[in-house]
Amino acid sequence: MGLTGRADTMANYAILFRDHIARSIVRCSARMELSGQMPAAGDREQALHTLSYALNVEDIWPETRALLLALAPKMEQAGHRDDWLPYLDRGIEQCQRLGDVPAEAALHWHKGVVLELRCLYDDAREELSFSVAQFAAVGDSRNQARALNKLANVARLQRQVHEAERLVETAMVLLEPDDTERAYGLIVMGAMALDACQWPAAADYFSQAIDVYRASGDQRMLAWSLTNLGVAQRKLKDYQRAIACYHEAIAVFEKVHDPVHRAAVHINLGNVFLKVGNVDEALASYRQAEPVFYQVRDNLHLAFAYVNIGMACRLLGRWREAERALSTSIDLLGGLNRPKKIANCREELGLTYQAQGRTAEAITQYEQALDALNDRGADQELRNSILANLRVARQISSTPAPAST
Amino acid sequence: MQTSQLSSLLLFQKIRANSATEADAHRQVLDTAVEALGAVHPSDARLLQLRFRQGMTAREAGSLLHLAESTVYTQQREAIARLTAVIEGQERQIRSTQLASWERRLEGLATARLVGIDDQLASLSARLGSTDPPFVTSIEGIGGIGKSTLAEALVRRLAPETAYVDLAWVTARQQSFNLGGSIREERRSLLSALGIAELIFDQLWQDEVQPLALSSGHKLQMLQQRLKQTPHLVVVDNLETVADLDQLLPTIHQLANPSQFILTSRESLFSESGIYHHPLRELGQVHALQLVRQEAEERNLPSLASAPDDDLVPIYDTVGGNPLALRLVVGQVHIYPLEHVLNGLRGARGQSALNLYTYVYRKAWDSLGENEQSVLLAMPLIREQGGELDDVAAVSGLPPDVVGDALATLVPMNLVDARGDFDQRRYTIHSLTRTFLHEIAHWA
Structure with missing residues (x-):
């Protein structure tokens, strides 16, 4: 005997409860639609809460799937990461149980995007590869191309240049000539040009992408392209244009409620300010980015924010803050296989120690920076800079101190 | 009406309970104290009687007691200080007796x-x-x-x-x-x-x-x-x-x-x-885990008392911050593994779990009408921070006025919590209620 006695009564309550779940899903979907760009935090919480029930009820899968897919880009955009992934996983499981391949392909795509933003590139590639295969299986070539483009970007982030190029080319073949998704391929190509220090080519790719997104009205991708163009302009030493690109990108990301990408632009903007000697502005810009990356546990960008904060603090003579930021950055980068950044960070820490007369500690940092670089030929400029600092530090160290009177 | 300066004393209030007026009670407190003072310091008691009961001036009292007027004032000050100490002692004693008596009623x-x-x-x-x-x-x-x-x-x-x-x-x-x-x-x-x-x-x-x-x-x-x-x-x-x-x-x-x-x-x-x-709301997670650890310590369950938060959070997730349920869980861990106890509560299996739900909810649930039950069953689907009346109506599929009537029954019964201010009310339920309703709905 249960709590309320009769079995038929219990069955009625079970049916009633499932009806409530179905209505709750419909309600959440309606609110998502009404909310436009970004639903309020309360609506997102309610949607997640409802999904936690609905994902266990097979009968209402079409409604649940609609909510899940509508929510996915908004959750990613609002900075949800680890708290959102379990819902995508449960959605994928449900797709597998019910044989819903198109929805599974889409959910793998969304999961891949979130994992990429979490800097979990191997996992992201796995998800995006599933997505490519499943979109191909159901003959959805446009979404297959989208997944290929995303996969290309992850390959690029993993320094697999040829693989990235091949993936973009495959995506382009699948897309119609006037499809705006082609612009994403241009962004990936531009990013690869940046990696190869081909600044004018990079600027050209990004400008083309900007034109496409301005015409199509895709604000978020427009802001992303502007950010990349800003990087290329900085490399081309056109700082005023770079700052203008970043300011426009920040405004657009603000408008579309994308705090994470806005924070990334703040880092870039800070870098330009630093370059033109406006250290206070640079530090203020970095500081705006730090809490956002911390909140979404984006350790890579958080590490970038800290190394830049450390550099700005060193230039302002705020040693304690500089040391703390740089040490934190080294810890974060240690887990992300970023030897060049670690070397850069250690050089900064060495300079911070050296400026305080702590030469022995500075030497240790320079030596560890060189160890981190190992024999990577592409980083010769950084290596030379570290070696020069090391020589100076050793010279100071070997010079006898003046005799005290 | 003038209030006695002694009215904050329990001693006074005890006497007042059997006195016709406050003035009578006031007088009786002082007389009793002066009598007690007289047993130890008769001259003090005599002086106070002459001055304050018989209304003599300092000179008259001095003349009677063969004291200079200035000495009367000095001795009077000392006598009053000793009288105060006597009253304080009586107050302490009466409070101590009262505490013992109250203790028996608690x-x-x-x-x-x-x-x-x-x-x-x-x-x-x-x-x-x-x-x-x-x-x-x-x-x-x-x-x-x-x-x-x-x-x-x-x-x-x-x-x-x-x-x-x-x-x-x-x-x-x-x-x-x-x-x-x-x-x-x-x-x-x-x-x-x-x-x-x-x-x-x-x-x-x-x-x-x-x-x-x-x-x-x-x-x-x-x-x-x-x-x-x-x-x-x-x-x-x-x-x-x-x-x-x-x-x-x-x-x-x-x-x-x-x-x-x-x-x-x-x-x-x-x-x-x-x-x-x-x-009275349920405990938050921090206090709930503190209660679990304290209870475990008192029951000599050292592994539970020293368990990290991650191990104890499932208890909170299951029964929320209901102290009775939290203490029941700890009590049951003496006999069963924790997971078994929590599963029992989640699925209302085992006599203890059934008894807990019966004790807390049975009578209330049985007294509800169809609409109230339906609205209550909608509440687990409202996020923990609560939802507005329209949200509850949308989930329950009932018109807002019917939901409003149902909430007017459920809130006073404390089955649903109404939070927020007069501008906006949000409705939510305790975690234990959520677990109970899951069981009602056969929701594993």
């Missing part, structure tokens, strides 16, 4: 370290220490949430520092749930308003000779006379089980002021005026 609920109620104790103590209305305070909340424990802690806190002449603690409880997981029937029939009044009377007159065959009406009259004359503290526990609440509440209002009443009830008395409502 249920021993709040003897352990209490968790998460410090702020509530402070605010309620301040409220009860005030001489302003209302004189009835109602602690309201779902079963097992700690209403009686809070009331008892409040009594213990007030006892040493306030001038309540006496305490009455009566309970209308029919059942109790022990931490072994079983329910004990305490009373078969429901208590009536007169029955409650008689229980209060019996406690307050227990040390006095009562006339034989006193009628209930006469007892109520005597009770009213006493409680109106001097401040008493009266606790009526488990008010929701009183048969004729509509009779009892007017009676309580008649008896209150300056006496204070503390009521505990599963049902909120929002429709009644002249009552200060204190809703």
